[in-house]
Amino acid sequence: MSWQSYVDDHLMCEIDGNHLTSAAILGHDGIVWAQTPNFPQFKAEEIAGVMEDFEEPGKLAPTGLYLGGVKYMVIQGEPGAVIRGKKGSGGITVKKTNQALLVGIYDEPMTPGQCNVVVERIADYLIEQGM
Secondary structure (H helix, E strand, O other): OOHHHHHHHOOOOOOEEEOEEEEEEEEEEOEEEOOOOOOOOOOOHHHHHHHHHHHOOOOOOOOOEEEEEEEEEEEEOOOOEEEEEEOOOEEEEEEEEEOOEEEEOOOOOOHHHHHHHHHHHHHHHHHHHOO
16 A cells, blocks of 8 residues: 555544544654645745654643744643644644654544544554554
8 A cells, every 4th residue: 555545544543523634644854644635835944853852752842843934833642652732623643653754634523532533543553553
């Protein structure tokens, strides 16, 4: 299965009638493996900041998580594994695997919990596969 298939068929799947606004799979170095056409154009330093938070959990909390110039308030996550952020009625979930970052961005009517389930379920599968 191609990385684009993981994005198109799994990250963008429908859950309770809703789906993510955009999604991507990136390498730890910030190189895009696959993404939706509307995934934000991000800066290398934004991905570097995310990776730093995985190494030093809580580092993004004071400043927020930025992706594509959009600031998300960092909310509860799993130190070293998942970063979650909120902005208005939407938000972001970033899950780290051994080799990749899976990113899901949502807006209402999708809920934070639905976004978490979609992103984290696929990431957990990839972790089980050694990815």
